Amino acid sequence: MSSTFHGQLTVSIFGQSHGSAIGVTIDGLPPGEAVDLEALQDFLNRRAPGGNAWSTSRKEEDAPEILSGLLEGYTCGAPLTAIIRNKNTRSGDYANLKDLPRPGHADYTAQIKYGGFQDSAGGGHFSGRLTAPLCIAGGICMQVLARRGITIGAHIAAIGGIPDEPFDPVHLTREDLLAPGYKPFPVRSDAQGEAMQARIAQVKAEGDSVGGLIQCAVLGLPPGLGDPMLDGLENRIARLVFAIPAVKGIEFGAGFAAAGMRGSENNDPFCLEDGQVRTATNHAGGILGGISNGMPLLFQAAVKPTPSIAQRQRSVSLSRREEAGLEIQGRHDPCIVPRAVPCVEAAAALAVCDAFLEQEVRRVL
């Protein structure tokens, strides 16, 4: 337990930020699935930091090497393992994190849990860098799902309180869903996106960081996927989305807003559209009783501001048992929300692919 998801798919993620390599093993993919490595690389590039305003300038070349499970471009039924070599393996500038933990990071809790044996360089196994293998696994699942007519997309729903336009919960089209992902700054409204980028620039200039919201949708899901109680789509997606280090909240459909609504408002009336059963509204986010109802699946994740900031902060020296000031050296990423967008898509893809595979078992018998 810890870094393994165990369902129809077993997904095992490994590596530390500054170790030799990070990677992932996916066991349970059906054989004969084409994996387009170029498309996968494009997807991974969406989470890689670039030379732009809202990310660190550390250049990660996240080119995965497939060690197993793929033969001449097709899954072969054996576990698929992919790794990414770490270029940045020096750990000098992280030496004191075991003594003087950074606020908002896992330095302190890792120190307690692993008794000083943890790899603290760059956050070790807790680093946001570990979302790269998550994206490899999710990116492959997205290709598997796409061939079955299921599309996943996300956009920045807000940064520092500046909102983007939300997806239309009822009439969302595939084009609308995919559009943000093609942009360097994945928003729906470019005007709002510019305001967000201005906010990021300002925050960066102040040596600070800022959080945001990500909205994700799944289109083309047949009704009947997911299970009641512990393996509903909400349970599975939540479990995987919280694997992204900075996520602190998740809501499906109307979510927290539903808490203030009445049943007569929140209930989605059933209706017929071209002979298909649909709902007139979609406060349920496409999920009833943990199971897809054929409407767009919609959820939103809250991403906290990056804890690494340039400003001086208060901490405690664990060895000296005294309070002490802390300044984190190096360049900081003032906002990871844009890069977290594909990570949220990847987490959703893994959860949906898992539920899809399980549903198939039950159906065929």
Next chain:
Amino acid sequence: MSSTFHGQLTVSIFGQSHGSAIGVTIDGLPPGEAVDLEALQDFLNRRAPGGNAWSTSRKEEDAPEILSGLLEGYTCGAPLTAIIRNKNTRSGDYANLKDLPRPGHADYTAQIKYGGFQDSAGGGHFSGRLTAPLCIAGGICMQVLARRGITIGAHIAAIGGIPDEPFDPVHLTREDLLAPGYKPFPVRSDAQGEAMQARIAQVKAEGDSVGGLIQCAVLGLPPGLGDPMLDGLENRIARLVFAIPAVKGIEFGAGFAAAGMRGSENNDPFCLEDGQVRTATNHAGGILGGISNGMPLLFQAAVKPTPSIAQRQRSVSLSRREEAGLEIQGRHDPCIVPRAVPCVEAAAALAVCDAFLEQEVRRVL
């Protein structure tokens, strides 16, 4: 998969609302744990509907019968199974739900998934009644945790937009934590509680229902519990809390509010208090990198309004493929939020007990 949680504890929940019995098996409890059945019954009574304004008048006598795993008041190491017999097993008034699904319920998705074989009486396995076995399992875990100094409590944080006072995230005491649970209407501020009850009465009179928020806290957690990535405390708690049918969102610590904050605000500075490492604020909700940091663990769940309302609603006849009006007969529960409070506690208790057991493995070696 579906109704089984599989970690250090394996928790398997079974039953349908109007079947012969509902129940739960917990495998993995340490031997020699005293189980106070009277205290457990008191806990279960908190989720049982009473003859009050905010719940249905159907009287459930949720007296569990322990079938195994308990010997002379102590766990014996074998799986513990408890069942509750259903009194209300007539299913006549649910006959047409397979054809005319209720908006907001799982009737439609169950029909698709199980092809008409599902038990639709009273919602079957999707019924809120299945939270009773969840509470049995969680109630036992709460006793196990209490002996280790870990206390769990929750309160109604809001109903229909009327807020209760939140827990103090830094200085929460055991008394404050447990106080709401002793009240018939589990709030912190009785004045706010009365306003909420008035709102419920009004909504009920209009044949409608209303949703709300539940805030839950865990006190006394040692630092170091939970794991990075897929088995963090957030992942485990989220997976279990979404097992409660009406929950549509969850947030930890500052949660969605953190999305609008800056790093310099959201980061909790480390400080020393009586020689203990603590944080001056608690936006992290006691969790860093998925692992407890020794501060109060805090989260909030969004509960949608009960979908069963007296008002006429729009649905679709699945056999005739035409839209049709639907009126749900019988008495309705205008607000399940008060009854969901112990369910949220139970879900948290299971997740925390699971993480507690796992942490112990790693520590002793």
Next chain:
Amino acid sequence: MSSTFHGQLTVSIFGQSHGSAIGVTIDGLPPGEAVDLEALQDFLNRRAPGGNAWSTSRKEEDAPEILSGLLEGYTCGAPLTAIIRNKNTRSGDYANLKDLPRPGHADYTAQIKYGGFQDSAGGGHFSGRLTAPLCIAGGICMQVLARRGITIGAHIAAIGGIPDEPFDPVHLTREDLLAPGYKPFPVRSDAQGEAMQARIAQVKAEGDSVGGLIQCAVLGLPPGLGDPMLDGLENRIARLVFAIPAVKGIEFGAGFAAAGMRGSENNDPFCLEDGQVRTATNHAGGILGGISNGMPLLFQAAVKPTPSIAQRQRSVSLSRREEAGLEIQGRHDPCIVPRAVPCVEAAAALAVCDAFLEQEVRRVL
């Protein structure tokens, strides 16, 4: 972990020999499967002790009550739970087992593991009685498999060294496979069966017990079921067959005999029969690389003699730390092999049904 099997099917077994009830929950059965309760009862009766020479005269009325998961004779998609009430719940005559453990029983190891909190009456959770819920689960799976053309049967292969005729590993027919199960003493050769019964009678007269072998076969398995490495058919079947308390060995196909063979003898040549790929011999027991090859699946389990015997035995008083003689009171079962035959079938049925469900996932995509 302990009494839960977690694959495509989750099977959770609970209860103690002299507790209120024993039972099982099966999560993951497809919906719409007819369960013939009369046929299930017939199957359970095969493991129940009767008034015959080779079993104790304690009369167990193993009539399961289905608590959930079944609606009007069909699985409804929700977890299926069945319990059997224990009639014999007095525990007086087992009081001293915690101090003076019976040789060959789990009394000593349970005392160490559970620190005295274990339920030692009748062997508690370690009792052979717990094979009744295993047979409920397996019996249901046998019905599911039978509808897909897969038949499972077993017979006593030997008792105390007296052999039965083995199944024909290549040309086994459905009739030959099922024949032993219809007999009160499940052997192929009635002459050998009489010799075995005479041996049992003799052993019983001497206050002793005797062990034996059980051979089990599965017919009608399509090729392609099972997985390499850890979830091969051998791995799954072995894991489940060792859940039967007295089993101490298992071999597939030629098994231990293969260890003395040459490759040229042991390899099964492929051939064509009516256009079907088959093998001319079947030393592999129908499994290559953990995966079914379409030939009869064959395995054999070794059952140790019942440890409860009337003769005086040597033990140690754990409290007094001194060696002491032990005489086990009550009637003893001189040979459990006949009753273990349906248990082995049940274990095989669970493993095969699990692999069958998994294979379906991979196939359909």
Next chain:
Amino acid sequence: MSSTFHGQLTVSIFGQSHGSAIGVTIDGLPPGEAVDLEALQDFLNRRAPGGNAWSTSRKEEDAPEILSGLLEGYTCGAPLTAIIRNKNTRSGDYANLKDLPRPGHADYTAQIKYGGFQDSAGGGHFSGRLTAPLCIAGGICMQVLARRGITIGAHIAAIGGIPDEPFDPVHLTREDLLAPGYKPFPVRSDAQGEAMQARIAQVKAEGDSVGGLIQCAVLGLPPGLGDPMLDGLENRIARLVFAIPAVKGIEFGAGFAAAGMRGSENNDPFCLEDGQVRTATNHAGGILGGISNGMPLLFQAAVKPTPSIAQRQRSVSLSRREEAGLEIQGRHDPCIVPRAVPCVEAAAALAVCDAFLEQEVRRVL
């Protein structure tokens, strides 16, 4: 499911014989465990083929590269991943195996299961080469266990019917246990070992192969490890030992011999030795009710003869649907039993380490 073991430890094995790399991820090792890479290499060398009479001359340099989980020689709490690059990645000589499957190999079943997408070069994921990552994981667990006083060893118990001397089941010493592992040909009696090697040479000369038995023991196990029913030591060990491709049978303690014994013979009387509870004999193989009793744990595995032989064999062309002769090119390993000895140790080490970690959870509470 398939190549992942999921208990206290999650062990995920990946790779194909002629792919880029094979490897393993172990999640759940306690932090702060020293891993002696030199000792690990020595252990791996025991399964590597050398230039001797009984193995193929293909030289595998099984030098694992640790990608994660290890920091300055100690486990750091994050998943440990190790890979071995494959030198031999040409696949030309395996091209026709998809059409003309080798008897005794998984070629045919893989073709059916994976529909032609499988990697058949060198047996792909079914290759005995995949026991190398199993040995990496097991070898690390052996180091973890050794620090707790638990030692694992095995020897060739027989080859082609020529027996070695068995371990003393009651008075086995650590020296006796480890002695065979230091020898190039791991037997107890060198005279018997020479006879075995002569048999192998003869078989090789005839273009044939031969099987054998491996006996394995675990010393120093505290009583109380393992669980009843599905997670007994027998269940866990069997599940892991059957991951070794050629194993077709397993027996614990007296095993199959117990089937012919009487209870009065087979029951191990309890006795006191230096104040310790022990048993005078050890037919149980150190396991009662799935739980260790403090005596040496003993089991034996049956290894079938290598299916690859030089002699011409009968097969079927799957495309032409006609019988056809088959000659397997290249050098063959006439007996894999010596190389399988460390693999059996590794499988036992994983199972025991898993049970050890679990027991610790229960004990501390």
